[in-house]
Amino acid sequence: MSFTAKDVQNLREQTGVGMMDCKKALTASDGDFEKAVEYLREKGLAAAEKKASRVAAEGVVYAGASDKNGVGAIVEVNSETDFVARNENFQKFVSDVAEIIMAENPKDNDALGTCKYPGSDITVTEMLREKVLTIGENIQIRRFARYENPVNFAYIHMGGKIGVLLNVEVSDNIKTNPAISELGKDICMQIAAMRPTYLNREDVPQAEVDKEKEILKVQAMNEGKPAAVAEKIVAGRINKFFEDICLIDQAFVKENKISVSKHVANVAKELGGAIKLKAFTRFERGEGIEKRADNFADEVASMIK
Numbered sequence: 001m002s003f004t005a006k007d008v009q010n011l012r013e014q015t016g017v018g019m020m021d022c023k024k025a026l027t028a029s030d031g032d033f034e035k036a037v038e039y040l041r042e043k044g045l046a047a048a049e050k051k052a053s054r055v056a057a058e059g060v061v062y063a064g065a066s067d068k069n070g071v072g073a074i075v076e077v078n079s080e081t082d083f084v085a086r087n088e089n090f091q092k093f094v095s096d097v098a099e100i101i102m103a104e105n106p107k108d109n110d111a112l113g114t115c116k117y118p119g120s121d122i123t124v125t126e127m128l129r130e131k132v133l134t135i136g137e138n139i140q141i142r143r144f145a146r147y148e149n150p151v152n153f154a155y156i157h158m159g160g161k162i163g164v165l166l167n168v169e170v171s172d173n174i175k176t177n178p179a180i181s182e183l184g185k186d187i188c189m190q191i192a193a194m195r196p197t198y199l200n201r202e203d204v205p206q207a208e209v210d211k212e213k214e215i216l217k218v219q220a221m222n223e224g225k226p227a228a229v230a231e232k233i234v235a236g237r238i239n240k241f242f243e244d245i246c247l248i249d250q251a252f253v254k255e256n257k258i259s260v261s262k263h264v265a266n267v268a269k270e271l272g273g274a275i276k277l278k279a280f281t282r283f284e285r286g287e288g289i290e291k292r293a294d295n296f297a298d299e300v301a302s303m304i305k
Contacts (some may be wrong), residue, residue, distance in 0.1 A: 003031035011036055054138040057286040058082045060160030062094045065152040066102050072152030073101040074165040075144040076283045080137040085160065090139070093131055094160075100124060101144050109141060145281040151175065153184030157192045160285065164188040167279040174273035183267050183275070186254060187247075191282050196247035199279060204245065212241050248277060 003026045011022040011033065021040065029035035059078035065071065077094045079085050096118055106112040113125035120127065124141075132139050147167040155164040166188050170180055190196075198204050216237045220230035243249045248261035255263065260277075268275040 003027075007031070007033065011040075054080055055289070055291060056080050056138045056140045057289040057291045059085050059139075059142075059285055060091065060094055061156065061163030061283040061285050062091075062098050062160060063154035063156055063163040063165045064095070064098050064102070065154045065165075069148075070150070070152055071102045071146065071148050072154055072165050072167070073098045073144060073146045074154065074163050074281050074283055075101060076142045076163070076285060078138075078140045078142050078286065078289070079135075084135055084137050084139075087135065090131070090135060091160075093127070093139075097124065097141060098144075101146050105146060109143075112141065112144070143283065145283075147279060147281075150278075151180070151184070153181075153188050155185065155188030155192060157189075162192045162285070163283050164191045165281045166191065166277070169274075169276040169278050171273040171275075174268075174271040174275075177271055177273075179267060179271055180275070183264070186252075187260065187264075187277065187280075190250065190253050190260060191247060191280055193253060194250050195282065196250055196280075197245040198247070199277060200246050200248050201242050204242070209238070209241075213238060216241075247280065 007026060008019060008022045011026060012019055021043075022036070025036040025039040025043075026033075029039050056078035058081055059076065061074065061076045063072070063074040065073075075094065075098050077090075077097065079090060084090055097112070099118065100106075100115050101112065104112075104115045106115055113123060113128070115124050116122075117124050117127040122130075128139060128141065145165060147165060151168045151170050153166040153168065155166075157163070166184060168180075168184060168187075174180060213234050216234045217227075217230050220233040220237075221227065225233060243251070243259075248259065248264075250260050252258055252260050252263040258266075264275050264277060
């Protein structure tokens with residue numbers, strides 16, 4: 001029995017399963033719609049897709065750097081509950097995904113999904129679906145970042161609530177010095193604690209700077225300052241804005257009388273080499289995801305009434 005694109009669409013609408021899986025089901029069922037539904041249920045795909053509509057705002061952020069080539073990766077994988085986030089099976093999946101990112105360098109989530117999962121003959125997307133079915137919650141690979149040379153440092157805070165990946169350029173004569181590892185850890189902790197948005201002032205979009213200047217000018221004029229004076233006040237106060245959001249301008253948390261850039265320069269001078277902070281990524285679990293008002297315990301309680 002043959003089937004049409006409309007049949008595939010109808011099967012998708014009834015089951016919530018992706019188009020390709022619906023096509024496979026109809027092919028395997030020789031176009032028989034009811035058998036195709038049974039096929040999807042037997043495979044557990046319909047159940048997995050149903051879970052995929054539920055909000056996943058918990059989970060973990062994982063960051064790591066390879067001992068072989070120094071490549072680093074950071075990834076956020078979300079689950080519905082913190083209980084599942086502590087599951088060893090879930091955590092192993094997250095670390096495996098990070099290893100895949102380091103090895104394969106996928107350009108985005110779609111490309112990552114097509115990568116082969118280590119130790120298996122299936123893709124990351126297929127393994128993700130299996131984890132949804134076995135663990136019993138919606139699981140989503142939300143975002144990731146990857147840095148190559150020259151040197152990467154990874155830091156995980158509070159069991160995966162916050163993760164940081166830091167990319168640093170270090171001259172060859174001091175790369176293996178233990179002080180470099182200590183510096184990398186310190187800067188990662190700085191990023192985790194102080195939440196910088198940009199590496200330096202040059203990275204801040206001009207539109208964002210202009211908006212902040214306008215706010216500062218209005219504030220100064222509301223304080224009764226004339227427009228000409230307000231302009232001068234803005235010139236001074238904008239530095240505080242950069243000090244808050246730019247990593248290298250922030251006060252170094254372990255010695256707040258100097259900036260991060262000054263501390264890095266001091267370490268480089270002491271070791272007799274060159275150090276330059278190149279880039280960083282900071283992920284905080286669930287940031288920006290609107291959580292449900294109800295919680296998992298309430299959901300379970302409502303199901304047994």
